[in-house]
Amino acid sequence: MEGKSKEREIVIVLPEDGDMVAIKDFLQKKLEEEEIDKNSRVILQEKVTLSGKEKKEIEKFLRKRAGLSSQKLSWVQHLAEEKRDEVQPESNAVGTVIPFVLPAVGREEPEKTLARGASNFSQVKEGSGVNQGREQEGEREMLPLKPREGEGREKRGLTPLPIFFTSGERMTVWGDENTILVQRTLRCGQSISYDGNVVIIGDVNPGAEVVAGGSIIVMGALRGVAHAGAQGDEKAVVAAFRLQPTQLRIAGYISRSPDGSTSTPEYPEVARVKNGGIVIDSLQPSLEKQLCAGN
């Protein structure tokens, strides 16, 4: 990463009370202390929810004083030790934002149902280079997802990331920049979308939705809708302790569970794109290694 201007990430916790003048004074002091310039990335943690107007004003202030563009600014809710600050939804409208859409490719096969265990590992073809971050094709290394090119990716520390439920609820989770960990059960009507991998410790209930730019792992029962590789990564996988999804999507492929009640196995399974369709196999670590290497 030489030759690229170094980026610094600075977390500023805004004071709990105080008017705009006090906040600006506080920020001015921080700007000098931390030597924030236009190459910095600033994460602002608010203890009390600020109005959109107040946020605009702060953004404008930082732009004027430090040349910081608003793209380099992010807002998160400050998490107190004891009690999480009231996380008020900004709008209660259901279905506000889903940043990912299914890539409009002509190979969607909505009528294809999930084929279980129909696998022939030798048929898995070599990586087709969909994942741009991948360096050498066919390299025998377990690297299912490389961090995308971008700012501050080399930093492995934990950063709070704001996650928006489409139902308008908002929560903050902790994870590194390419994977988030969600430690709760997603219930009907709740949805999560993230431009990276998503690991859920809990269930994904019917009517809930997980959309990920990378892979999805559910340490529990996946009964809702999961969309892995939402930006076209066909190597993304969906793994779950109990894989019973309403619908599975990987990149541009869609499949659903077969009609009628079928018994689902009581062991972890993984779904991936194989031979132009989504195929489910039991999750076997030894075979997994082979597959990832084969890719």
Next chain:
Amino acid sequence: MGEVIVITSGKGGVGKTTTTANIGTGLATMGYKVVLVDTDIGLRNLDVVLGLENRIVYDIVDVTKGNCKLRQALIKDKRFEGLHLLPAAQTKDKTAVSPEEMKALCAELKRDFDYVIIDCPAGIEQGFKNAIAGAEKAIVVTTPEVSAVRDADRIIGLLEAAELYQPKLIINRLRPKMVKRGDMMSIEDIIDILAVELIGVVPEDEYIVVSTNRGEPAILDPNSRAGQAYRNIARRITGEEVPFLNLEEEEGFMSKLKKIIGLSR
């Protein structure tokens, strides 16, 4: 200081109002001071189920708008000294009350009563938001149907978002024989999805229809199976440990039930 409990379900017709009336009556028979609040403005039912329809003068909207004193709007039950009803308005709609007004109202009722039980309307809109605004605890009612369980799941999510954690679950209208045949969702199936603590299972009972039409809660009939289940739920709300009803004579079902109780504790 009393406790404010909201009874909700998401889906309509699963028995929120019946549950509210029965639990409220049950708590009153045990000597507690109870007030039932009907928040289903525009579609009020609780007064009918309790047989108090003809006594309504003022309602919840009159109270929140300051047209009358709270004391004036509360209706005393005809059977039990400790039971009171705050009826909903019939001519207004859900927007006639705001969550802030509900919070203030609940805080006021809490001072005078041991239990404030709120009957929540169906749906997740304004009426639901009003009903849960002042609540400290929640009881979710569901029936063994996929649609009702789905809605209950959504409701539990919304309750958690409103910081009402760990709601209790009532499974209503269960038919043990159908469950045994595999034609109905079992208690385990429901708990598996919702993952909340069970506070009672109410068997399907024809007498509920009779009692609703007569305006006499089923809990008052010693022969009603549903009434027995509601009596147990009321006792569990007060903190008493009550074993779950044997819904069927066969041993198999009971052992299953025990497993559930063991799981949920």
